[in-house]
Amino acid sequence: MSDLKVLKKREEIDDRYKWNIDKIFATDGEWEEAFKKLQKEAPSLKNFEGKLNNEENIKEFLDKYVKLGVLAETIYVYAHLKSDEDTSNSKYQSMMNKVDAYMAEYASYTAYFVPEILSQDEEFIRNIIINTENLKLYKFMFEGILKEKPHILSKAEEELLASVSDCLEAPSAIHNMLSNADMKFGNIIDEDGEEVELTEGNYSAFIKSKDRKVRRDAFETLFNRYKDLENTFATTLSSSIKNFNFGAKVRKYSSALEASLKPNDIPVEVYKNAVKTIDENLKSLHRYVSLKKKLLGLDEMHMYDLYVPVIEIPKEHIEFDKAVEMVIEGLNPLGNEYLDIFKSGVEEGWIDIYQNKGKRGGAYSWGGYATLPYVLLNYNYELNDVSTLAHEMGHSIHSYYSRKEQPYIYAGYTLFCAEVASTTNEALLIHHLINKEEDKRKKLYLINQELEQIRTTVFRQLMFAEFELYTHESLEKGIPLTAEDYNKAWHELNVKYFGPEMVVDNEIDIEWARIPHFYSDFYVYQYATGYAAASAFAKSILDGEENAVPKYIDFLKSGGSDYPIDILKKAGVDMTTSKPLEATIERFNELLDMLDKEIN
Structure with a gap:
């Protein structure tokens, strides 16, 4: 037996494979200076309290709010990115904890803003925004504030909530440290x-x-x-859900689900109908399990057999540079402007590519208004990693366009739109790979990859969504949930989703503890709705429909300048209907038919 293969330490990885965080702050000392500047200037935001009764003061407050907001966000992003490079590095853990704690204090400096605006006559506020040239930019923001009036608390209550925001984030932080650093x-x-x-x-x-x-x-x-560690994870998750339910209750929402969706004008029915639509089509997933079992030649199909490719092809080792080439080829229908942005992102240090000891697991795209749209990868030389590169760069180019075209207040797109750009990239890539492949077995392997994308992004995420609904509703009703309860619910969902030909191994019962997204309330369903919207965009682009690419690029440029349902409607995708999701399931069935021909 050879020596044990171990991960490299951070310092052992070549700098060209790491993201360029020096573009945010050249040194940790610069970060410290910026932090001190923020701490010195941020309290001045309190000077406008009680004075937001004329256009001059409102404009002056918003100018300062934007300037300091960009600075605070930049400081926050740097500390978190450095921490994620090596979660066992105590220096950067300390920096992250320091800024996390301060952000709660920082939020308290502006907590009076919304309550003070809402305490004034609505027509007075509307007239100021409409008739003051310098404030017209903020019209959509103020409309959103006025719409939320029933859910805004008093000044003192808002300040209190702001001051404990860091504490309320503790369950997520604990889960992150347990699963990434300590385990x-x-x-x-x-x-x-x-x-x-x-x-x-x-x-x-x-x-x-x-x-x-x-x-x-x-x-x-x-x-x-x-x-x-099931009891620890159960307590952590319950604590997180209780925090979401508490926030919904004090803000007078009927549920945490409504609290999550209503601010973005997304009907609760969009969530529940997505779960209902997938439940009505689980026979397609059952058929997939049955076909996979036959193709793998198994007497029993176990949960650990789910991810293995059904077609035997030589294992391909894909170097990162080759992955970049493959993605660029796949995204060619999006045009030169998009491809140039992609290439510059790779060359300019957007991406942290390889694993190292202590590095946060998984992959993400993240940054601030004044930073690059960074990408964290744990690249492992496989086709799935190529897809992940396309996915995360989809997020980052979405961010690039939004920050370039929108002011700070509208640069952040909603979670509902977030997965659309990333998944459109994946859909274009897999379509390209399937179409260009001449080897029959490789083509079938790629068909299975697309099936897996739909299984994991649509079926799996809506199973997660169903679990979330159960957990939140149970705790809302005062029903306590133990590790045993979570395990039982997760087991039953797996039995329902995967059908009679799947052996649902007991080990899978604890899988809920591994999912970090459950600490972002009602996030995961948006992977499924995002995939459905992305499928619609990809189809129109590949079919060469008139203005398909410009419409899509306009979607990317929209940021958070309108409600997500309306942004997508303008681009031709109506998510208030079940049609996009049903169309995705139809594609899943078409791919199953292709596989069926191979075994019959």
Whole structure:
């Protein structure tokens, strides 16, 4: 047996494979100076309290709010990105904790703004915004504030909530530290007979291994470790959900779901109808499980068999530079402007590419109005990593366009729109790869990849959404939830979703503890709605419909300048109907038919 394969330390990775955070602050000392400047200037935001009764003061407040907001966001982003590079680095943990704590104080300096605006005559505020040239920019923002009047608390209550915001984020922070820094999963034997360290970062590769023992061992090793801490994770998740329910109750919403959706003018029915639509079409997923079982030649289909490709092809090692080429080819229909932005992002240090010890797992796109739209990857040389690159760069180019075309207050797009751009990129990439592939088996392998995209992004995320609805509604009714309750609900959902031909292994019962998105209330359903919208965009672009690309680019440029349902409607996608989701399921069935031909 060879020496144990271990992850590199951060300093052992070449700088060209790391994101360029020096473009935010050249040194940690510069960050400290900026932080001191913010601490010195931010209290001046309180000077406008009680004075927001004329256009001059409102304009002066908003100018300062934007200037300091950009600075605060930049400081916050830098500390978190540095922390995510190595979550075991105490220096950057300290910086992150320091800025997190301060942001609660910072929020308290402006907590009076919305209550003070709402305490005044609505017509008076509307007239100021409409008739003052310098304030017309803020019309949509003020309309949103006025719409939320029934849910805004008194000045003192808003200040109190702002001051404890850091505490309310504690469950998410604890989950992050447990799963990324403190948990050690041990070692397994890989396909080459070598002992390797199992991590959240490399688990995705092992669970797709053609060697059934490798994927079973990875599956059991990972989830048994989570099982060891099930009571801690249950308490953490319950605490997080209680915080969301508390926020909804004090703000006079009927539920946490309404509190999450209503500010963006998304009907609660959009969420519930998505879950209902997928429940009515689970026979398609059952058929997929059945076909996969046959193609894999298994007597029993287990949960650890779910991610393995159904078609046997030589394992391809894809270097990162090659991945970039593949994505650029796939995104060619979006035009030169989009491709040039993509290329410059790769060259200018947007991306942190490879795994290192302590690095936060998974992948994300993140940044601030005055920073690059950074991408964190844990690139592992597989086709799925190529897709992840396309996905996260979709987010980042969406951010790039939004920040370039919109002012600070509208540059942040809503979660409902967030997954559309990323998934459009994925849809274009997989379509390109399937179409260009001449080898029959490779083509079928790619067809399975698209099936997996739909399974994981639509079916899986709506299973998550159904679980979220159960957990929030249970705790809203005062029904306490233990680890046993969470495990039981998760097991039953897996049985329902995957059907009679799937052996739902007991280890999967604890999988809910692994999902960080549950600490962002009612986030995950938007992967499914986003995929449905993205499918519509990709189809119109690939079909060469008139103005398809300009319409799509306009969507990317819209940021948060309107409600998400309306932004998508303008681009030709109506998410208040079940049609986009039903069309995605139709595509899933078409792909199943292609697979069916292979085995019959």
